[in-house]
Amino acid sequence: MFIRYIDVTVMKPSEFNHIILPMRDELLRYALRLTGSADNADELVQETMLRLWGMRSRLNAEGNLAALAMTIARNCHLDQLRHESHSAQMTEHMDVAIEDRGAELRDETRLIRSIIAQLPPLQQQIFRMKEIDGYTADEIMQITGCTADNLRRNLSRARMKIRETYMQIMMKGEKQ
């Protein structure tokens, strides 16, 4: 006998928000202990919520979601630490890569993709959800639990960083 469980649930941001909202404060305290900074803790919680959203079709509201969220938060924090050490050398690495592949200087979208891949994980995810997946600001706020101001700031940072890095790389390419 072979039994296969299939979940076809399509959870809406408001439903997700209803499930995860009660544990947000506890998660925020945990994130604060991990990061030692209120701003970083808030971003860590947002990223955790986005990862939970990514696996929403498999979430069980009666399971230990808080424990799952904390595990994800810890892993996100470790990812962030790795990302920070990696992105310190970001411009140099990217310039080398572009120099090695001169033809790609003209391939704008590939260049943009490379730049986005170097953004902090939270900014990458928010940029993707807003620009490509077509979520509204309200939906993203419901999913992450962040404020409108916080969302605006992260979106702005992502877009500014993409623009600045693109200009730096193109200017360097033109000089050669």
Added chain:
Amino acid sequence: MRTISDQKRLDIRTLIERYMAGETTNEEETTLRQWFRLAGDAVPDEWRPLRAMLSFVDEERDALDKVTESKGNDSDTGEHYKPNRMTLVMRCLHRPRTWISSAVAAAAVGTALLVPRFTSIVGSEPQNYAVIDGKVYTNPKIVKEEAMDALQTVATDDDPFSALNMMQ
């Protein structure tokens, strides 16, 4: 080559500033993308980074649209862009089968227990189902009975590893 009138340039500049500040709505961003698409090369140099960014977004949205269309649109909910990211659970399923044999019995019990729980999260409509020997069942009671039967089959066997043979 088309030229951009001063008024149009002012409108677009204002929109760009709001976009870069993260203040634009989805509709305004669509307008901006359409404008850059139509403008082509007739954009000032200072806007070229933005044109590249929005061109990337256009490409990604087109690619996502194709994936969505091939899988069937979710027109009932009106949500056009549902990400097709591989979830953590799906990643686990792509790992080597080392865990499969030991999870057979647990999965059967989990199936029976999860069906009513998920329905309680998303509402009263029966949206979840189980496939047993190729047939679809939505009745949690039947699923539970079948799962218990499967467990019974495993439990009565003297050889604790014989469940592995059933999978071959």
